[in-house]
Amino acid sequence: xxxxxxxxxxxxxEFSAQTDGISESDIIKMKIxxxxxxxxxxxxxxxxxxxxxxxxxxxxxxxxxxxxxLTTDGLSDFLDDLPSxxxxxxxxxxxxxxxxxxxxxxxxxxxxxxxxxxxxPGEIYRLFPHLFAEILLRQWKQFFTEGFxxxxxxxxxxxxxxxxxxxxxxxxxxxxxxxxxxNKIFATVLKCRLIPVCRLIPVLSDLxxxxxxxxxxxxxxxxxxxxxxxxxxxIQSGGLVSLDQASAFDNVDxxxxxxxxTKFGFPSSFVKCIELLYxxxxxxxxxxxxxxxxxxxxKGLKQGDPIASIMFMFAIEPFLRRLHKSLSAIAVGPVxxxxxxxxxxxxxxxxxxxxxxxxxxxxxxxxxxxxxxxxANTNVAKSKCLLxxx
Numbered sequence: 585x586x587x588x589x590x591x592x593x594x595x596x597x598e599f600s601a602q603t604d605g606i607s608e609s610d611i612i613k614m615k616i617x618x619x620x621x622x623x624x625x626x627x628x629x630x631x632x633x634x635x636x637x638x639x640x641x642x643x644x645x646x647x648x649x650x651x652x653x654l655t656t657d658g659l660s661d662f663l664d665d666l667p668s669x670x671x672x673x674x675x676x677x678x679x680x681x682x683x684x685x686x687x688x689x690x691x692x693x694x695x696x697x698x699x700x701x702x703x704x705p706g707e708i709y710r711l712f713p714h715l716f717a718e719i720l721l722r723q724w725k726q727f728f729t730e731g732f733x734x735x736x737x738x739x740x741x742x743x744x745x746x747x748x749x750x751x752x753x754x755x756x757x758x759x760x761x762x763x764x765x766x767n768k769i770f771a772t773v774l775k776c777r778l779i780p781v782c783r784l785i786p787v788l789s790d791l792x793x794x795x796x797x798x799x800x801x802x803x804x805x806x807x808x809x810x811x812x813x814x815x816x817x818x819i820q821s822g823g824l825v826s827l828d829q830a831s832a833f834d835n836v837d838x839x840x841x842x843x844x845x846t847k848f849g850f851p852s853s854f855v856k857c858i859e860l861l862y863x864x865x866x867x868x869x870x871x872x873x874x875x876x877x878x879x880x881x882x883k884g885l886k887q888g889d890p891i892a893s894i895m896f897m898f899a900i901e902p903f904l905r906r907l908h909k910s911l912s913a914i915a916v917g918p919v920x921x922x923x924x925x926x927x928x929x930x931x932x933x934x935x936x937x938x939x940x941x942x943x944x945x946x947x948x949x950x951x952x953x954x955x956x957x958x959x960a961n962t963n964v965a966k967s968k969c970l971l972x973x974x
Contacts, residue, residue, distance in 0.1 A: 625744045626872025628751040634873035641869040642876040644754045645742070649867070651882035652959045654837055659957050663902050665909065667791055668849035677777055677787070678851035681724060686717040689772035693765060700764035701739050709765055720766060728853075733860050737767045740867045740886065741875065759834070761867060761886040771891040774857055778894055791848055792897055795904055795927035799894050808928045808935075815919045815937065820973040822918030822939035825947060828966035832932035833892060834884040836899050837959040838862055841885075844898050858895070883959060893931055903954035904929060907936070910946040915939060918972070 629637050669677070690713040693706035709716045727733050740761040749756040778787045779801060788800045797803035816824065829835075841862075845855050862885075868875040885892040885899075908927055916923040918939035928935045936947055954960055 622746045623751055624872050625746075625757065625870075628746070634871065637871045638869075638874050638876045641744075641754070641871055642879065645759065645869055645876075646879050648831070648834060649879050649881045649884065652835070652837065654840070654959055655956050656839075658953070659840070659843060662906070662953060662957055663844060663847040665905055666844075666847050666902060669787070669791070673787055673790070674849060674851050677854045681721055681773065683714075683717045683721055685773050685776060686720055686769065687713045689769045689776060690716060692772055692776075693769060698743070698762050700762050700767065701741060702736055702764050702766075704765055706765050706768075709769065720769060723766075724770060727860060728856070731856075731860075732864060733767075737764055737770075738865045739764075739878075740865065742867045742869045744870070758887065759869075760888045763886065763889065767861070768890055770857075771861060771889055774854070774861075775891045775894060777854075778891075788894070788897070792901055793905060793908065793927075795908065795925075796897055796901065796929045796931075798897060798929075798931040800897075805930050808930055811922075811925070811928055812935065815922070815925070816970075816972060818920050819918045819937070819939070820920075822937060822972050824970040824972060825936040825938060825944075826966075826968045826970070827934040827936065827947070827951070828963040829932045830961040830963040832960065833887050833896055835959040835961060836885050836896060837883050837957075840958045841895060841899050844902060848898065858891075861889075861891070896931060899958060900929070900932065900934075900954075900960075903950060903958075903960075904934070906954075907947065907950045910950055911936070911938070911943055914942045914946060 625641075626637070629640070632640065690709050693709055695706055695710070697706060699705045727737075732738075740763045742759045742761050744754075744757040745760055747756050747758050779799065786801060789802065792800055797805055797807050812824070838859075842855055842859060845858065846852075862881075865881040866878045867881055868878055885895050904927055911917070911926045912924065917926050918937055919925055926937050928937075936943075938944065938947075951960070951962060955962070
């Protein structure tokens with residue numbers, strides 16, 4: 585290492601040591617300024633003091649990050665029909681981290697984004713990608729050996745983004761986790777191994793069924809739109825069921841997710857990297873004037889995490905496979921030009937084409953089982969059925 589690289593490394597080590605011993609009062613001083621359109625959480629609850637709002641947010645969101653009481657009975661059978669990675673794919677995913685892929689991940693770091701608690705934005709890393717790649721490689725090798733990340737990489741600040749509806753209903757605010765940039769770079773490295781940007785062996789297209797288009801190379805959300813555009817007018821008798829999950833990313837059980845990855849045949853070293861990202865984390869809710877007390881994260885995928893959507897695709901894939909199998913066993917599909925097509929999915933947005941009363945029962949039964957094992961919940965108010973034809 586050059587002298588400047590060694591100097592940068594010493595600064596990182598010094599900062600990590602300081603952060604591991606950071607107090608809650610110090611964390612609270614690191615207020616994250618956010619810029620977005622629409623009302624702010626502080627404006628929505630202007631009748632509350634900072635301490636009252638902080639307590640309200642803590643009490644509301646703490647249960648949402650706690651682990652649900654789920655069953656593991658039947659999990660093995662539920663995952664029984666999943667495809668497995670090939671030997672080449674396993675070898676590729678299990679290979680040691682390299683400087684090249686870390687540098688590629690750094691160049692993909694978005695700019696003009698709010699940093700995490702360490703205050704280091706993506707611009708800093710992109711100024712010296714070669715130097716930071718060496719530092720990060722050395723860090724992550726140590727973290728992997730020790731089996732856990734330092735507190736600075738396990739701490740995030742949640743910013744609340746208003747969606748729609750009553751501004752005083754906290755269910756109408758989407759939690760976005762601001763994590764440290766080096767944490768995002770690590771997640772991007774793993775994502776690049778699944779999507780062939782810096783690797784040559786595809787993974788997602790072999791493991792994810794044709795119904796899912798999110799993040800799969802060669803597939804697009806327009807595939808869903810064009811298929812439904814052509815399918816709906818051609819159905820003489822049937823229906824289109826739109827399934828909406830309540831807080832889909834936030835409810836994914838970690839043990840369930842790790843079990844799914846293992847069943848797909850992911851090497852233990854790769855699964856361990858995912859576990860490092862999601863085990864022992866904590867967040868502070870940004871109330872606009874201060875931060876709440878820490879909340880330990882026991883479930884869920886961080887919205888804003890580069891790899892979150894891909895992990896969700898793996899989590900929902902067993903349900904989609906089982907549902908497709910159950911529907912096809914009852915009756916052929918309602919679409920004349922594609923009677924083997926029942927599903928159209930983009931991440932958690934799932935549409936099911938049906939033409940038999942027992943199809944409704946199959947959807948209900950399969951989702952109930954999926955819910956009991958993974959923590960998923962149906963948003964009844966937003967789930968709809970459109971009757972088609974006669």
